[in-house]
Every structure is written in C-alpha cells, then in structure tokens.
Amino acid sequence: MRYNAPKGTTDILPDTARKWQYLESKAANMFKNYGYEPIITPIFEHTEVFTRSIGISTDIVQKEMYTFKDKAGRSLTLRPEGTAPVIRAYVNNNMQQLPQPVKLYYMGPMFRYERPQAGRYRQFWQIGVEAIGSDDPALDAESILLMINYFKSLGLKGLTLYINSMGCDKDRPKYMELLREYAEANRKRLCKDCQKRIDLNPLRLFDCKDESCQLVMKDAPKLLNYLEVDCRKHFNMVKRYLEMQKIEYIVKPELVRGLDYYTKTTFEVISPFLGAQNAIGGGGRYDKLVEEFGGSPTPGIGFAIGTERLAIAVEKEGAFDSIEDRMDVFIAVADQSAKPNAIDILYALREAGISADIDYMGRSLKAQLKYANRRGFKYTVFIGPEELEKKRVAVRNMETGEQIEINIDELIKVMRDIVMERF
Ligand SMILES: [Zn+2]
Ligand SMILES: [Zn+2]
Structure with missing residues (x-):
C-alpha cells in the first residue's frame, strides 16, 4: 500500500530542507545578536489558548483551527500561530519574575485548515520573536528593525515596510461605533461573512479578501485617525526611531493583521516577488495578551515570518547560491x-x-x-x-x-x- 502525505501538507526534501536550515541558522545568529533567546513550546495547546487570544471573530478561530478531543475528552488545538503559546508559557513559567523584557524566539510548524493553494499549506513553518515586559516604543522599532535587518542579511532587496497603529482600549470604543455605523450603512455591499462580522468585530472587515468588501473598507474611517495623545506619541516615537536608522516605511491605516490581540504598533513587510497580498513577515504589539492568560498587565511585541514565503523570496534573489552543501x-x-x-x-x-x-x-x-x-x-x-x-x-x-x-x-x-x- 502506498500513501500520500495528507492533503495540504508536503514533504520538505533535502534540497529545500537545507535552505530552510540556512534561513534558521542565520535567524538564530541575528536574534542572539539582538538579545533574543530560544523557546520551544508544544505543538498543541488547550483550544482556549487560541480562542481567547486570537479572537472568536477571526477567520483562524472560525474556520481554520485543527481542533480535536484527546482520549480524556479535552479539547486541544494544533497551534495556528506562535505568539499565544509563547505568552501562555511566559505566564505559566513565571517569567514575569525574570529581568524584563524577556526576549524570546521560536521556529517550527503551525497548522491552519485552509483551502490548499499554491505555496500555502495546512502545515506551514514560522520563525518568530516576542519581547515581553516593556512598552517602550524603541522596542517596537527594534522588533521592526530586527525583521528588516534579518531580511537584508539574506540578500533581500526591494522590500516594502508597512506600519500602522491600532491604538489601545481608550481609543477603540468611540472608533468602533463609527466603524460599525459605516459598515451598517454599507451592509448590502458586504459579503455574508462580513455582514456577520459587523456585530462581532467590525475591525475584521479590513481582513476580507472579497473585492467589494475591500472597496467599501477603503473609505471606512481609520483607527489611526482616532488615536488619543498617548498612542499618537507612541507611534510618532516608533517612526522616529525607524527614521534614525534610515528605514523607509509607509503608514497603512488598513493594516489590522487579522488577529484580535494587537494594540498600538502593527507592521508588515512585502517582497516584490510574492505579490501585494503576501507579506513575508509581520507583527505588532499586544499589550493586553498577558492579562488574557491570567498574568498581571504586561505589554509585549513580536513578529512572525513565513518560512516558505521567505525561502521563495531568497531563492528568487539568488541568495541561496552561496550555501556550501558539497561533501569533502x-x-x-x-x-x-x-x-x-x-x-x-x-x-x-x-x-x-x-x-x-x-x-x-x-x-x-x-x-x-x-x-x-x-x-x-x-x-x-x-x-x-x-x-x-x-x-x-x-x-x-x-x-x-x-x-x-x-x-x-x-x-x-x-x-x-x-x-x-x-x-
Ligand atoms: Zn491609546
Ligand atoms: Zn467580506
């Protein structure tokens, strides 16, 4: 009997695996250079770790999680992303007692039940970092710079950096009301999913790939224009730090990044080889997440990079050519x-x-x-x-x-x- 790999998965054969190893070792070196330490969390977690943090209204939780019951009837989920498990581990292991910020990085497979399409798999790999315990805008800039400098060290060129601020609890209520009103007024032009999202969380309307929805959301009020003074100051400082390091960026007010836990800074990097929809990496601040896991209020920021997409971009740039893989x-x-x-x-x-x-x-x-x-x-x-x-x-x-x-x-x-x- 012969078997295929399950639908949506693929075997990473030596020629590709070697390239991934190269990407991972370059990442580990650079992350260490910036003070980040490795952490390895379980592949599966209690389902609630993801539903509570990523948000009930997101596509991930609504449609894409690999959730199953174990033999004792517990609901478990294969991790669809890396941040929630790291924060769960931070709280679980009393890392709040350690000198702050705690800077961690991880590499490994994630799982989402998506319709398989070219270059998108149900088991996919990510490289990510989290810095937990500080709300200093210099740390937001460090996270962004670390990602950009890592990409540059791999020979990637022509990258576009998008940044945005999603504000905090103080900015949201007034804005959400405006957004909901706007979406309600345009209800007929929105897809069925988005119509449901109006009540659940209208911010998610920005994630929809439907053309008509995107057209509607282009003219929607943007959170960035409704920040009160603290968040505005924070965002201005982040921009200043980037400018000091001569990093070009574009402020993109629609950048809400598909997860409910983001606050303040969000960012995304696009490679010219992957099309405008496909970021090679992105991240943001999550100042409420530690509390969600029962810790005391603790800010944090991090990013994740898609290993498959990164490998495609590096390949197109010809930057794998220097890998020495011959035997002596x-x-x-x-x-x-x-x-x-x-x-x-x-x-x-x-x-x-x-x-x-x-x-x-x-x-x-x-x-x-x-x-x-x-x-x-x-x-x-x-x-x-x-x-x-x-x-x-x-x-x-x-x-x-x-x-x-x-x-x-x-x-x-x-x-x-x-x-x-x-x-
Ligand atoms: Zn604010
Ligand atoms: Zn839609």
Whole structure:
C-alpha cells in the first residue's frame, strides 16, 4: 500500500530542507545578536489558548483551527500561530519574575485548515520573536528593525515596510461605533461573512479578501485617525526611531493583521516577488495578551515570518547560491579486500572534521566514481590493496581532474589542510 502525505501538507526534501536550515541558522545568529533567546513550546495547546487570544471573530478561530478531543475528552488545538503559546508559557513559567523584557524566539510548524493553494499549506513553518515586559516604543522599532535587518542579511532587496497603529482600549470604543455605523450603512455591499462580522468585530472587515468588501473598507474611517495623545506619541516615537536608522516605511491605516490581540504598533513587510497580498513577515504589539492568560498587565511585541514565503523570496534573489552543501571526500575502494582499512580512514577523516562517505552498494570502481560525481564530492581518495601495500594513496580533485599522491600516514593532515584552505 502506498500513501500520500495528507492533503495540504508536503514533504520538505533535502534540497529545500537545507535552505530552510540556512534561513534558521542565520535567524538564530541575528536574534542572539539582538538579545533574543530560544523557546520551544508544544505543538498543541488547550483550544482556549487560541480562542481567547486570537479572537472568536477571526477567520483562524472560525474556520481554520485543527481542533480535536484527546482520549480524556479535552479539547486541544494544533497551534495556528506562535505568539499565544509563547505568552501562555511566559505566564505559566513565571517569567514575569525574570529581568524584563524577556526576549524570546521560536521556529517550527503551525497548522491552519485552509483551502490548499499554491505555496500555502495546512502545515506551514514560522520563525518568530516576542519581547515581553516593556512598552517602550524603541522596542517596537527594534522588533521592526530586527525583521528588516534579518531580511537584508539574506540578500533581500526591494522590500516594502508597512506600519500602522491600532491604538489601545481608550481609543477603540468611540472608533468602533463609527466603524460599525459605516459598515451598517454599507451592509448590502458586504459579503455574508462580513455582514456577520459587523456585530462581532467590525475591525475584521479590513481582513476580507472579497473585492467589494475591500472597496467599501477603503473609505471606512481609520483607527489611526482616532488615536488619543498617548498612542499618537507612541507611534510618532516608533517612526522616529525607524527614521534614525534610515528605514523607509509607509503608514497603512488598513493594516489590522487579522488577529484580535494587537494594540498600538502593527507592521508588515512585502517582497516584490510574492505579490501585494503576501507579506513575508509581520507583527505588532499586544499589550493586553498577558492579562488574557491570567498574568498581571504586561505589554509585549513580536513578529512572525513565513518560512516558505521567505525561502521563495531568497531563492528568487539568488541568495541561496552561496550555501556550501558539497561533501569533502569520497573514498573509492578498488577492491573489497581493502574495505576494512578504507572504513578506518573514513572514520579518521570524519573525526578530523572532514565530511566523508564511502560506497555501501558494492559498486564497481567505475560506478563509485560516477556516484561520487553525482553526489558532488570535492575529492576522491583511492584505496586498494596496492595503495595499502605501498602506503601511498591517490587524491583526485573532482572538479579539475588533477591527481596527487600522498603518504597514507599523512592523508588526514593533508586532507584537512586542503579542505580548510580551499573552502
Ligand atoms: Zn491609546
Ligand atoms: Zn467580506
């Protein structure tokens, strides 16, 4: 019986997985540089972790969650995003006792039951950071700068940064009333989902991909124009910090980012390769979220990057070309009688930090060379009874065909010199 991967999932094969690993290790280095530490939370959580935080009226909670009952009848959900679990962990592990802000990053799969389409999967990967415990606008700017500088370090160009402020509890009530009135007046032009959203949370109307809805929302009142003085000051400081670092941005008042927990700053980065709808990364401030999880009032900000989309953009920019994925040494065995000695040398090379492999398929010498070429080994070392007797082995540079003979006792040292010097 043969099985396919479940609908909406895909196998990440070595050529792609290697690129993702590269993206993740570059991210880990840069995040550390900015003071962020790794955290790993469970793949599934109590369903309420997401319904309470992301919001009942969002598409994620209404249509896209992988929710199931476990054997004890508990309702669990595969995480559709990374922020809520990190905040749950922050409260759960008393991280409020630690020096603040607590700066964390995560990488891993997320799950949303969406209609599968090109480049969108039900299991998808994200790289994200959260900084919890400070409402300093300099930290908002740091979060934005970290994302932008990470993208730049990967060679991405032509990025567009959108920013917005969604204000706080003080700004919302008056504005929501205006928005609801506006949406009500345009009810007939809105899709069925949006008509329902008017009462649940009219902010969600900005998320709708329906053309008619987008047209209506273009002229809707924008929260940004209804901020009281504190939030306006905060937003102005964020912009100032970005300007000081010479980061260009566009203020986009429609940017509400699909989740209910955002307050104040929200942001999104668009790559020219992915189309205007598809951000490679985005985030925002969530000053009420820790309270939702039973912690004392604690502000926070973070972002998430879609690994698949990031990989597409980096690929199009040609920036994966520098990844060195070739093996150093292939050991070609001229005769099976020499294999035990050859295996000895194989492990000695590996011990010395040289990547090396050998034939395990009983290939002829000719077939071994063909295999070494196909796998892209840089060098081949020939080992046979004759070589062992003379204590001299031939080393072939697979690119140039150039061949040298060296003393078998010096093989490891010489190979290390060659490999380290050249690459
Ligand atoms: Zn405010
Ligand atoms: Zn709609």
